[in-house]
Amino acid sequence: MSVAASNLSREELLALYQRMLLIRRMEEQLARDCAAGKLPGPVHLYVGQEAIAVGVCHHLEDRDWITSTHRGHGHFLAKGGDPARMMAEIYGRADGICGGFGGSMHVADFSKGIIGANGIVGGGIALATGAALAAQLDGDGKVAVAFFGDGAANQGVLMEALNVGALWKLPLILICENNGFSEFSPTATVTAGRIVERARPFGVPALKVDGNDVLAVWQAANQAVRRAREGGGPTLIEAITYRTRGHVEYEVTFITEPYRSEAEVEAWRAKDPIGRFAAYLATHGLAAADELEAIERAVGETVAEAVRVAEASPEPDPASATGHMFANPR
Amino acid sequence: MARKRMIQAMNEAILEEMERDPSIVLFGEDVKASLFGDTRGLWKRFGPDRVRDTPICEALISGMAVGAAAAGRRVICHMMFGNFVYTGMDAIANQAAKLRYMTNGQITLPITFLAVSGGGRSAAAQHSDAVHPVLANLGGIKIVMPGSPADAKGLLKAAIRDDDPVFFLQAAGRGGEPGEVPDEELVIPLGEACIRRPGRDVTLVAIGAMVRPAIKCAEALAGEGIEVEVVDPRTLVPLDLETILASVRRTGRLIVVDEARDTCSSASHIAALAAEHAFDALRAPIRRVTVPDCCIPYAPVLERAVLPGVEHIEAAVRATVGWRRPR
Ligand SMILES: Cc1ncc(C[n+]2csc(CCOP(=O)(O)OP(=O)(O)O)c2C)c(N)n1
Numbered sequence: 001m002s003v004a005a006s007n008l009s010r011e012e013l014l015a016l017y018q019r020m021l022l023i024r025r026m027e028e029q030l031a032r033d034c035a036a037g038k039l040p041g042p043v044h045l046y047v048g049q050e051a052i053a054v055g056v057c058h059h060l061e062d063r064d065w066i067t068s069t070h071r072g073h074g075h076f077l078a079k080g081g082d083p084a085r086m087m088a089e090i091y092g093r094a095d096g097i098c099g100g101f102g103g104s105m106h107v108a109d110f111s112k113g114i115i116g117a118n119g120i121v122g123g124g125i126a127l128a129t130g131a132a133l134a135a136q137l138d139g140d141g142k143v144a145v146a147f148f149g150d151g152a153a154n155q156g157v158l159m160e161a162l163n164v165g166a167l168w169k170l171p172l173i174l175i176c177e178n179n180g181f182s183e184f185s186p187t188a189t190v191t192a193g194r195i196v197e198r199a200r201p202f203g204v205p206a207l208k209v210d211g212n213d214v215l216a217v218w219q220a221a222n223q224a225v226r227r228a229r230e231g232g233g234p235t236l237i238e239a240i241t242y243r244t245r246g247h248v249e250y251e252v253t254f255i256t257e258p259y260r261s262e263a264e265v266e267a268w269r270a271k272d273p274i275g276r277f278a279a280y281l282a283t284h285g286l287a288a289a290d291e292l293e294a295i296e297r298a299v300g301e302t303v304a305e306a307v308r309v310a311e312a313s314p315e316p317d318p319a320s321a322t323g324h325m326f327a328n329p330r
Numbered sequence: 331m332a333r334k335r336m337i338q339a340m341n342e343a344i345l346e347e348m349e350r351d352p353s354i355v356l357f358g359e360d361v362k363a364s365l366f367g368d369t370r371g372l373w374k375r376f377g378p379d380r381v382r383d384t385p386i387c388e389a390l391i392s393g394m395a396v397g398a399a400a401a402g403r404r405v406i407c408h409m410m411f412g413n414f415v416y417t418g419m420d421a422i423a424n425q426a427a428k429l430r431y432m433t434n435g436q437i438t439l440p441i442t443f444l445a446v447s448g449g450g451r452s453a454a455a456q457h458s459d460a461v462h463p464v465l466a467n468l469g470g471i472k473i474v475m476p477g478s479p480a481d482a483k484g485l486l487k488a489a490i491r492d493d494d495p496v497f498f499l500q501a502a503g504r505g506g507e508p509g510e511v512p513d514e515e516l517v518i519p520l521g522e523a524c525i526r527r528p529g530r531d532v533t534l535v536a537i538g539a540m541v542r543p544a545i546k547c548a549e550a551l552a553g554e555g556i557e558v559e560v561v562d563p564r565t566l567v568p569l570d571l572e573t574i575l576a577s578v579r580r581t582g583r584l585i586v587v588d589e590a591r592d593t594c595s596s597a598s599h600i601a602a603l604a605a606e607h608a609f610d611a612l613r614a615p616i617r618r619v620t621v622p623d624c625c626i627p628y629a630p631v632l633e634r635a636v637l638p639g640v641e642h643i644e645a646a647v648r649a650t651v652g653w654r655r656p657r
Contacts, residue, residue, distance in 0.1 A: 040630045041452030092452065092629035103454045103628030119456030120417065121386050154385035155417075182386055184363035190385040255363055256370065318635035322624040 008218070010286055016058060016214050017281065018295050020050040020274050023074045025303045026083055030073070030090060030104075034249040040092045043104045046074035048212070048244040051273035052177050053078035055217025056145060056237075059225040065113045065131035065144040067124030072117025075147050076107045079114050083302055084309035093313035100316040122155030124148055125174070129161045132172035132234075143171040143228040151182030153195045162234070166202040171228035173221070174199075174236045177211060179243040184251075184259045199236035211239030212273040215280075242268035331512055336476070337367040337505035339483035340444075344369065344406065347490040348376055351404060354490065357382040357391060358408025358444070366446060366505055369408060388418030395441045396425040399495075404440040406490065412447035412461035412499065426495040427470030438493035442486070447475075447499040448539050448589045449626040449637055458502070458626035458633075460590040462538075465497050466566050467594065472496040472520060473566040477541030479509035481564060484518030492520060501539030501589075521568035525577065529557035532583040532650055535574055535600055536560055540587040540619075540638060547643040556651055566596050574600065575608050582613035585646050587638055592620040614653035617646045 008016075027045045034043055046053070049071075057078035060066065068075035076086055082097065089096025090104045097109055108116025115131060118124045128146030135142035152158070153176050165172045182190050199206035205227070209220045217239055224235035244265055246252070281287040334342075348354045362373040362383045373381040384391050388409065395407035409415055415422065422443070430437055449458030465471050474489050474496060476482035482500065489496040526541060527548050536544035541562050548558035561577050563570060578584045584604050588597035597618040604616055619638045627633055 041454060041628055092631075096629075098628075100629035100632060101455075101625075101627045103452060105454055105456065106628070119454065120413070122417075123456075151386045154387050156387065156389055183360045183365075185360055185383050190383060254365065254367065257363070259363060315631045316627075316629050318631050321627055321632045321635040322622045325624050 007222070012058070013281060013286055014291065014295065016054055016218070017274075017277055017287070017292070018299065019054045019078055020214065020277065021295060021299045022083065022302060023050045023053065023077050024274055025299050026077065026087070026306065027073060029087075029303050029307060031245070031249060039090060039104075041103045041105075043090065043249050044071040044247065045245045045249065046071050048268065048272060049177055049179055049241045050074055051214035051217050051277070052175065052211045052239045052241060053147065055214045056147075056173070056175055056221040058218055059221050060113070060143070060145065062112050063142050065115055065128065065135065065142070067115045067128040067131070067144070067146045068117045069121070069124060069148055069152065070105045070117060070119055071149070072105070072107055076109070076114055076117065080112045081107065081109050081114055084306040087306035087310040088313045091310040091313070092315065093310055094316045095309065095313035122148065122152040122157045125152065125155070125157050125161050128174075129165060129170060129172055132165065132170035133168070135171050136168070141229040143173060143225055145173045145175060147175045147177060149182065150176060150178040150180075150187045150191060150195060152176075153198065154182070154191060158198065162199055162202045162204055162236070165234035166204050169231060169233035171231070172234040173224045173228055174234060176236065176238045177241055178238055179241045181243055181247065181260075183247050184255060186259070194238075196236065196238040204234050204236055206236040206238070208238045208240065211241035212271050212276060214273055214277050242271070244269055244272075331510045333508050334479050334511045335505065336479040336482045336500065336507045336509070339479040339511050340368040340486050340500065341370055343483045343486035344372060344490070345375065347487055348372065348380065353402070354404045354406060355380050355382070355398060356406040356408070357384050357394070359384055359386055359410055361408050365410065366500075368444065368500070368505075388414050389420060392418035392443070393421035393425060395443070396421055396429060396439060399439045399441045400429065400437050404490065406442045406444065409443055409445040411457050411502075412445045413456050413459050415445060415461045415465070422465070422471070423468050427468040430494075431470060439495050440493045441495045442489045442492075443495065443497045445497065445499055446502040446505070448502045449633060450503045450539070452628050452630055452633060453502070454628040455625035460621070462497070462499055462566055463590045463594050463596055466596060466599070470495065471567065474498045474520065474564065475538030475566060476500065477526070477536070477538060477562045477564065479507065480511045480516065481518060481524075481562075483511055484516040485520065485564060487517045488520050491517070496520070499538065504539055504542070507542070518564070520565045521570055523561055523563045523570035523573040525573070526560040526562050527558065529559035529581070531557045531581055532585060532647055533559050533561055533574070533577040533581045534643070534647065535584065535586045536562055537566070537586075537588045537596055539589050543638065543640045543643055544587055547640050547647065550640070551644065551647060556647065558647060563600075569600070571603055571607070575604065578604050578608045579611045582611055583650050584612070584616045585619060585643070585650055586616070587619040587643055589638060590620055591623050592618065593623050595620045614650045617650050619643055619646045
């Protein structure tokens with residue numbers, strides 16, 4: 001974990017840390033809220049994978065596009081989405097980023113280039129390809145990033161996107177977050193070969209990175225984003241990580257048999273991307289303990305404020321339920 | 331008789347049929363872990379030859395179901411949420427619904443597709459669609475929508491034994507619904523509606539998830555002397571129009587409750603058929619209680635506003651029974 005450090009200022013390093021911690025603390029809050037029965041719908045948490053969203057989105061501007069998955073809170077926050085409005089959305093409130101219409105699986109903010117979380121596995125891959133086409137036509141160096149899981153890599157749409165992306169040299173970055181599971185199936189039981197190699201036949205550059213090392217992710221994304229901005233076409237990055245929480249909160253209530261060992265989960269917790277990065281910053285004298293504590297406090301306040309905003313927000317007006325289906329109803 | 335949850339009744343139906351017919355194979359995403367419980371224990375019992383977890387690839391598995399059926403297997407293909415019918419739609423619409431017809435009846439396609447359908451749990455728009463109208467319009471797909479655990483068992487067994495592609499749509503969030511299920515063999519033929527509650531004043535056709543609120547509404551209104559006849563079609567393709575029309579002829583009034591968007595809902599279809607075939611018997615306009623033509627929203631208050639509930643049904647019954655010809 002040192003390759004990229006020289007390219008980043010201390011402020012930038014601390015910003016990466018802050019963003020990862022924000023995602024973590026927001027989701028820990030959501031986990032508690034879910035356990036307390038405060039969330040109306042299902043939530044899929046990103047705990048343990050924060051380095052990927054943060055390492056990639058650090059290279060992106062508001063005008064760049066991202067598409068995400070059912071596990072989309074981290075991407076939303078990493079791209080600059082508003083924590084309070086995300087919280088209000090997941091609480092099902094009127095001040096939610098989607099007015100309570102979408103919920104956890106659909107947090108989106110187009111003004112920030114966040115095309116959004118997605119309930120359809122693989123759905124975001126095609127959307128990002130289309131956004132990349134639009135970006136290419138705009139001709140101003142914008143890029144589109146698709147975040148998706150190892151499970152989604154088995155949808156045919158990945159091959160279709162690689163083909164079109166390569167053929168048209170689209171400014172498309174495909175980030176496969178291999179977190180070891182496709183719901184309750186370990187990746188190897190449903191995935192042949194290596195995902196990173198799926199790009200090779202199309203001539204698309206591809207690399208595999210340690211997804212729990214924010215600087216390694218940052219470095220890989222740096223190259224990919226630069227290539228895309230310069231008209232060099234798509235890149236596939238397979239980031240190896242691990243989902244330390246359940247596929248979905250509350251899964252123990254309906255999954256009767258364990259699908260992984262506690263020891264495996266523990267082993268990965270030891271490689272937690274936030275803990276690792278904190279240790280790196282400390283050992284390299286890049287951040288003093290009180291600086292990290294100050295970040296922790298500030299993040300805690302942001303989360304508390306998000307909860308306050310969400311709780312104070314009214315429920316949506318039932319009379320609005322059929323609203324905005326069409327831009328022009330007639 | 332024993333009290334069982336709907337999902338348990340389905341689980342038993344699959345288990346019994348797989349024991350009875352060794353040609354049956356079952357596959358889908360996470361059928362081993364079984365999100366809903368309908369395929370729980372089957373992998374252990376029948377092994378990986380007959381029960382397979384697939385990758386996430388609906389376009390492939392729906393096509394594989396057709397190919398395996400054409401090649402001599404009886405297939406149970408789990409599509410998980412109704413909305414994933416869309417990602418698997420090509421082979422469902424272009425192959426499953428058409429291959430027998432196009433090849434002059436050379437083959438049978440004994441496929442049972444399983445999916446949960448409809449909303450009610452804040453799963454939002456991409457996990458809450460009621461997909462039966464889309465499927466019904468394909469023509470070549472039979473559709474089962476059980477309204478009780480016993481029916482779920484008997485109809486699923488019939489679906490699995492059927493030689494045509496059948497979609498078995500279990501109402502989302504109703505898997506836990508308990509009910510009496512007979513201990514002895516139970517096979518309910520497709521295409522036979524059932525009268526859940528007799529009544530002389532109005533016919534209330536309720537589809538799938540809507541059966542329960544319809545019965546609740548009927549019970550509540552009985553106290554006021556309004557006798558509602560609840561008819562559960564149980565299968566939409568084939569549709570037991572005779573039972574529905576006979577009821578309409580007795581009551582002179584019809585309401586259809588359907589958890590589908592209004593445009594091209596099954597309620598619209600049934601209403602049209604009744605208007606065409608029982609016009610002379612009608613004493614009031616036919617009413618449909620459906621979902622407005624919008625997505626299913628996430629927030630509970632919004633979702634409640636669009637899904638038909640007891641209050642919506644009750645209002646429709648009152649309006650229909652109280653309707654007088656304008657002078
Ligand atoms: C088209 C489609 N098929 C199936 C599902 C059900 N489903 C939700 S998440 C998931 C697993 C996704 O695995 P992966 O892409 O690896 O992402 P992860 O959950 O590991 O983040 C599945 C099968 C879905 N939402 N959409």
